[in-house]
Amino acid sequence: MDLSKRQLAAMIDHTLLKPTAGTEDIRRLCIEAVRDGFAAVCVNPVHVATAARFLTGSPVAVCTVTGFPLGANTPETKAQEARQAASAGAAEVDMVLNIGALKDGDDALVEADIRGVVAAIKAVKQDGLVKVILETGYLTEEEKVRACRLAGQAGAHFVKTSTGFGPAGATAADVALLRRSIPAAMGVKAAGGIRTIDQALAMIAAGATRLGTSSGVAIVDGISSTPPAP
Template sequence: MNKPFKRKDIANVIDYSLLTPNATYKDIENLCKEAIKYNFHSVCINPYFVQMAKELLRRSGLKVTTVIGYPLGMNTTEVKVYEAMNASLNGADELDIVINIGALKSGDLETVRKDISDIISATPEKVHKIIIETCYLDNEEKKKAVEIALEAGSEFIKTSTGFGPQGAMIKDIKLIKDIVGDSAGIKASGGIRTLRETLKMIEAGATRIGTSAAVKILTEIKEGETIERRKDFKRKD
């Protein structure tokens, strides 16, 4: 963890997000152009735009991420499975899936487990990130959600949709990391808008960052500049 960051290291872990309901075709086109320019890992967009983004990114090598059951997670499992399969057919590479929060908080863990398992089973070739929406859960519920997602075969645990009252928190990244170890990635998302916040999330254990402020974050680092991880946290307010 002492190795310094370069600009490309930050870019390579960012899912550049645009999930607002009023995003236009032009907005998606600009998002993809910027993603190519800065070489982000992926763009994260609503399912309607998957085909468009796939075509725009076709020669870039960048991934297309979309969201399933977003942002509430309260669709039936059958609807979520169809949504995931349709997104996959349209070209999505990675699926960010919101859990059934109400079922989890009701103690109906079997419904939560089946919800996740059925989606993953229907799209086995994709990368799955299970959004547990930490702002609505106590620590015990967070642990159960993470454990269920791991048992179902999820490759990532994601903190937040960005639509809840609170986004990614350092304490939640650490809690998730304690459970998953190196067995799954962690995506921090929601409210991350500065380089300092990004670095702190990565230091805590995040291996992917979801943000709509990706360009702003990356331009805080000059070309060729390296950023010392712990030192940088103290240097920038």
């Protein structure tokens, strides 16, 4: 796949979700994101305002997480968390769906959970984006397809493979399945264990339109040293 460093960077959410991250770590993340042209930085909610301040005037978006990493918060809590994040400067929210409800077959609750976050974001930021983390490592193929359908019906903009804290990360097979299971207008974010240029390109070839990784700098540096395809 013939991508320039800038083209690849524009598909990456430069991610730092470690519980030990502090202000200096967030500052460094933002500097790297601006320098390399990443789509967004993805940080925990407590760091949204800090990241927004460091990124003032840049095209890099602030992304945060909601109901992270288990998805087991109440819908009201997720919506409030999303609303607060948008008010603090987040343009994108990656929410973990209610995995237990999905497995129970309670599709109405799963959809309402997502729809509440979408509404909360749009109440503050009309062009805000919601990505629904499915945590595919816990799901059967049928559950993955059903989750995609519910995310689309609820107005989400992306489905995402994994939190990076679950039992498995992104696979090309899952990315391809999610791509086939959502409307063309929706995106697929591959996340969880993506650390090399080869992994990144495999996810994009499978249908990913965004990548979530804490190894973004190494990945885009890797494409610079990759010989062109014959």
